[in-house]
Amino acid sequence: MTTRERIVDEALTLFSIKGFKGTSVKNIADAVGIKDSSLYKHFKSKREIFDTIVLKMRKRMECMTEQIGLPDEEKLEEAAKFYGRITLEDLQEFSRKAFLFYLKDEFISRFWRLANMEQYQNPEIYEIYRQIFMEESIAYQKQLFSMMIHNGSFAKGDPQIMAISFYAPIFFLLSKYNGREEGVSEALDILDRQIQEFYQIYSRKSQEKE
Template sequence: MKRNTKEDILIAALNLFAEKGFDGVSVRDIAEEVGIRQSSLYKHYESKQDIFDNILIRMEEQYQRMTLEVRAPQGAMQDVAKAYEIITTEELKEIARGMFFYWTESDYASRFRKMLLVEQYKSEEKSRLYHEYLTDGPLKFMAELFRLLVERECFIQEDWEFLALEFYSPIIFLMARYDSGAEREVIIRQLNQHIEHFAAHYRKD
């Protein structure tokens, strides 16, 4: 099977960025990790920043595929809200588990997340990306979703930004626990319990 050097460079760079940080890695380091000459690397990417930009493109492509694979509702927010209006708690748990383990177990996504976790303190660009993917972005999406669900009287009358925080905060905390070595079975149980409790407390019958 023919080697995909362009892809190998992305994977090697992401691994190194997650381990040493963006500034701690040179183009030479990436080339050595792949097992090619630095001059050969430049046939595929113009610079280290170009490699990083292509990591972002690949990340977005993978994320979109993942949302389809876990059967997360797609489309305009009104359509997404309609889908979540009739979704069962068991289906919601399946979606949550799929997304959770994508960010924690997928080689690409987990290293991307860990890279941004560290790099957010060193770079405005990386900080923006971290919040876009893992804090402010998800919270903004969920707040709008819960606003529509409250308006449709599917959820109790509650501040939708609070609902977003209430739903998402334990998930981020569980990611940190899983990164620290918590057992997978324990995390699954606690994630399921969180979804069940949230649905029972805020969702109307």
């Protein structure tokens, strides 16, 4: 790990414990084991370190999509066809893998704790978190479900409500079980049941079986 990478990693750990405002550049430098002046050779400010954390987190989320075999989010039509073909078991498996990635990835987990801590202290940082984990996720899924309705994979309905129905329980489970290793199996069981109910309500395949 390079010095720059160590700065980002230690900063995120400190931010997730002490908050953004409560962490000084000196705190970060001390954690890395360098002088303040050395840190400024890599970053101009504490905010620049935070902005780098956000960029790195977005890249980790993109890596997650590739790792579990999901289609590129930029190719909505391809994604809609992909999800239109998968079975309930497939959807549960993909959802499990994505959930576990978000839950167990230390980088994302620390950012999640930071953002929740900052929601009443630093609205700007919380807004970034809200955009990534709420607004952007719902917007993407709304577009995806719209295309799945259009191509006949899903029954007709309100795609935004579908997106919220699908994502809200997952978001809740991530919030509830973040940092609770002993609750993972319980969370996965709830997730499986949530996905099954969602699939039965909206999937054409499920309705045709009935």
